[in-house]
Amino acid sequence: MTRTHLALAAAVVALAGCRSAAAPRVAAASAAPPAWEQENPLKPLPAPPLGIEVNWAALRVTPEKARLGRWLFYDPRLSADGTISCATCHQPEHAFSEVEPHSTGIGGKTGTRKSPSFVNGALAISPAYFWDGRAATLQEQAKGPMVNPVEMGATHEQVVANVSRAGAYRPYFREAFGDERITLDRVVDAIAAYEATRLSGNSAWDRYDAGDEHALTPAADRGRELFFGRGRCNQCHLGQNFTDGKFHDIGVGWKDPGPGKPPASGYADRGRYDVTHDPKDLGAFKTPTLRDCSKHAPYMHDGSLATLREVMFHYARGGTDNPHLDEAIAPFPLSEADAEDLVAFMKALDGEGYQDVAPSHLPR
Numbered sequence: 001m002t003r004t005h006l007a008l009a010a011a012v013v014a015l016a017g018c019r020s021a022a023a024p025r026v027a028a029a030s031a032a033p034p035a036w037e038q039e040n041p042l043k044p045l046p047a048p049p050l051g052i053e054v055n056w057a058a059l060r061v062t063p064e065k066a067r068l069g070r071w072l073f074y075d076p077r078l079s080a081d082g083t084i085s086c087a088t089c090h091q092p093e094h095a096f097s098e099v100e101p102h103s104t105g106i107g108g109k110t111g112t113r114k115s116p117s118f119v120n121g122a123l124a125i126s127p128a129y130f131w132d133g134r135a136a137t138l139q140e141q142a143k144g145p146m147v148n149p150v151e152m153g154a155t156h157e158q159v160v161a162n163v164s165r166a167g168a169y170r171p172y173f174r175e176a177f178g179d180e181r182i183t184l185d186r187v188v189d190a191i192a193a194y195e196a197t198r199l200s201g202n203s204a205w206d207r208y209d210a211g212d213e214h215a216l217t218p219a220a221d222r223g224r225e226l227f228f229g230r231g232r233c234n235q236c237h238l239g240q241n242f243t244d245g246k247f248h249d250i251g252v253g254w255k256d257p258g259p260g261k262p263p264a265s266g267y268a269d270r271g272r273y274d275v276t277h278d279p280k281d282l283g284a285f286k287t288p289t290l291r292d293c294s295k296h297a298p299y300m301h302d303g304s305l306a307t308l309r310e311v312m313f314h315y316a317r318g319g320t321d322n323p324h325l326d327e328a329i330a331p332f333p334l335s336e337a338d339a340e341d342l343v344a345f346m347k348a349l350d351g352e353g354y355q356d357v358a359p360s361h362l363p364r
């Protein structure tokens with residue numbers, strides 16, 4: 001900078017200082033950003049990890065929404081009594097699922113279904129959320145737990161009022177949506193944007209699939225052959241996220257109700273049927289992603305299978321026979337060693353990109 005430029009700059013500062021309206025703005029700009037912002041700076045959207053394709057524009061995800069959504073996702077003020085956040089049941093260290101068969105929500109209340117992982121959840125082949133697919137978008141999905149009496153136990157009005165009371169949120173709504181209005185649709189849109197950035201890829205499988213023949217251990221490689229071969233697992237677990245996004249009855253949670261009782265009364269949870277009322281959907285649940293499944297035993301919509309090994313023998317038996325068992329499910333021979341190989345292949349789907357830790361400061 002030349003001398004003249006320096007002098008000019010000084011003059012501009014002096015001038016600005018004289019204008020009373022400008023003074024506070026200058027002061028605010030030079031102050032350090034608040035703790036929650038230092039910890040959660042605006043970042044470009046993540047580059048998709050190997051094996052994953054994402055179109056941020058089509059998903060309407062922006063860095064501003066994702067950053068706001070990250071705070072909201074971890075904010076217990078979204079619940080009626082300020083104790084439960086989305087992350088209570090969707091824990092980053094368990095690939096945004098948890099290691100309990102049933103979640104515990106507000107006041108220690110428990111539901112009957114397992115909290116599913118949503119890694120790569122925005123990239124669904126046929127989008128449907130919840131085990132029974134009752135929500136068509138991540139945005140619509142996020143409205144559910146807020147008002148579920150055994151989850152966050154609030155009303156949507158309460159959620160908006162609580163977020164509005166934390167005045168420091170306002171500028172971030174402006175940044176993400178153009179003005180400071182805090183609405184339910186904006187809250188869930190921001191949360192969905194954060195969820196969409198939880199990608200998982202660059203697993204041993206992705207490296208193998210991209211041409212690295214040595215990426216899989218010998219056991220995982222044998223498991224891969226079983227998965228795509230004898231086990232025919234890819235009839236339903238397919239695509240970049242290992243799910244068809246469709247609904248199947250593989251016999252989890254069905255018990256023979258005994259003679260004289262209608263077979264339909266054998267389902268502990270009727271699954272997709274409660275959404276469609278189509279008898280062929282009795283006991284059908286959404287195919288979950290297999291990515292990072294090693295991080296969140298127990299398994300299935302009811303958490304009834306304790307380990308991946310148990311899952312493999314469930315399939316090898318041909319599931320649990322029941323009136324609506326999916327025709328893609330059939331018994332196949334499986335030794336202990338085969339089961340270990342399949343489990344090794346499941347672990348080869350552990351990826352990178354979704355990892356996060358809860359922020360320790362939230363806008364106040």
Ligand code: HEC
Pocket residue numbers: 073078084085086087088089090103104105106111113114115116117118121128129130131132138141142143145146150151152191195286
């Ligand atoms: C008390 C535990 C609990 C809390 C709190 C909770 N969830 Fe869930 N979540 C679950 C359970 C259980 C399911 C499955 C319910 C079902 O299928 O009926 C689920 C399902 C989901 C799914 C569907 C995933 C898929 O692929 O189908 C998403 C996404 C999700 N939750 C996000 C959220 C968000 C966002 C919040 C906060 C606004 C939240 N959850 C709060 C337990 C919880």
Ligand code: HEC
Pocket residue numbers: 227231232233234235236237247248249250252285286287288289290293298299300301302308311312315316326328329342346
């Ligand atoms: C007919 C479609 C279909 C086929 C074939 C299939 N799956 Fe599944 N898979 C599902 C569905 C649906 C669920 C969830 C069922 C439930 O919760 O009731 C599931 C659940 C799982 C889970 C539990 C994931 C979790 O997060 O709880 C694993 C692991 C799994 N499958 C692996 C496999 C393997 C390995 C094979 C091949 C041996 C296989 N699947 C074949 C549809 C299928």
